[in-house]
Ligand SMILES: [Zn+2]
């Protein structure tokens with residue numbers, strides 16, 4: 001790579017169409033590091049982009065990819081990063097001045113921009129990003145596992161916000177990558193966990209990870225009652241976005257228990273609020289992550305407490321991004337697809 005050279009990148013061209021082509025290698029601005037990208041994970045948000053659901057945020061010709069892993073080419077001298085360092089990127093741009101930022105919730109900034117959604121992301125060979133958004137990846141973690149640190153940070157955030165502790169019973173609705181990672185983090189905290197899932201491939205994968213599953217034909221409410229002697233679980237996570245799970249989620253939780261909404265619900269859905277009232281439940285949303293959630297994710301992955309490599313089902317080259325998206329969208333025999341740059 002030389003200054004003024006070109007590089008490969010993928011561009012969003014509209015619903016169900018990415019194109020690959022070339023761009024000038026970016027010149028990092030003040031406070032920015034230049035990264036050589038190695039892996040970019042494809043997630044549910046990317047699939048929403050692929051289907052055109054986020055056209056109000058992603059411009060035509062936009063470069064997506066927010067689950068990223070790369071190596072530093074060069075970085076500002078006082079940044080704590082230098083050439084060759086393996087890094088992940090916290091893909092958030094926030095103002096630092098609004099009410100959310102001042103409350104310590106900069107990840108919910110009123111003018112938040114997500115790198116790889118609202119502004120360019122990592123599906124390019126070289127990427128210039130603020131050095132302040134980088135975190136070191138330990139050498140004990142391989143490249144594929146490093147690409148899954150971002151979703152693990154989502155999971156550590158969800159589990160922290162829900163206050164899961166040793167001895168709790170936890171029911172996770174949805175065993176995709178985020179639901180599975182939430183279950184693994186809860187187990188690591190000493191909780192008893194079960195995952196409700198309908199996809200046979202995912203059920204098998206969960207069982208291989210030693211996670212008990214419920215479904216596809218089971219009555220989840222009956223399961224929760226049997227499992228807890230009629231009391232209900234301490235915490236339930238809604239990670240499906242599916243109406244059946246939303247309808248059941250308040251019925252499985254004990255008195256003063258917690259319901260955490262993790263899935264992106266684009267449409268309003270019926271919820272049984274009687275149980276919210278009758279059992280005085282707590283319900284909260286859980287989105288993205290704070291810096292401490294990234295740090296915990298890297299710690300859990302590096303010690304092997306959460307084995308991330310097992311989640312990567314397929315690695316594809318940049319030029320096959322459309323196929324990778326279609327395959328992930330089908331939701332068949334696939335957990336995590338990562339692009340190798
Ligand atoms: Zn994601």
Ligand SMILES: [Zn+2]
Nearest residue numbers: 095098101109
């Ligand atoms: Zn702000």
